[in-house]
Amino acid sequence: MASRIWVPERCDIIWIDFNPQVGCEMKDLHPLLVLSPKAFNDRTRIVIGLPMTTSESNETNPFAVKFVGAKGKASYVLAHQPKSFDWRLRNAKLHPWKKAPEEVLVLASEMLNQIIRICE
Structure with a gap:
């Protein structure tokens, strides 16, 4: 009997290693809010998402x-920091929070869209 292999899906919060890092990019192990759908993540081995932090310096960050x-x-x-990673090679794991609230995904997506204007 084959075991089910976990694949991250949209709205999941996962742990992923951001290293190597350059300049003011985030580094080390951090949560990532997954934006890309499960089918994409499974087929491409890539996950697209937004980094998360508990750093209080982001309280006044207009992009947080x-x-x-x-x-x-x-x-x-x-x-303001969308990322794509090979989630399998970086040994991504589901974060204990499992999923972000839907309204957080919507707000973050709308904010990203204002920055890069994917759609009107």
Whole structure:
């Protein structure tokens, strides 16, 4: 009997290693809000998403979407830093929060769209 292989899907929060890092990019292990759909992630081995941090310096960041996660911890989705990673080679794992609230995904997507204007 074949075991089911986990594949990240849109709205998942995953742990992923951001290294190697250059300049002011994020580094080390961080959560990532997945934007790309499961079928894309599975076929391409790539996941597209937005990094997340708990750094309070983002409280005044106009490109950060704040939400309160488990245990009342504030977290920020950084809409100005979209990333793509080979999630398998970077050993991505599902974050304990599992999924972001739908409204966080919508706000972060709208903010990213204002920056790069994918659609009207």
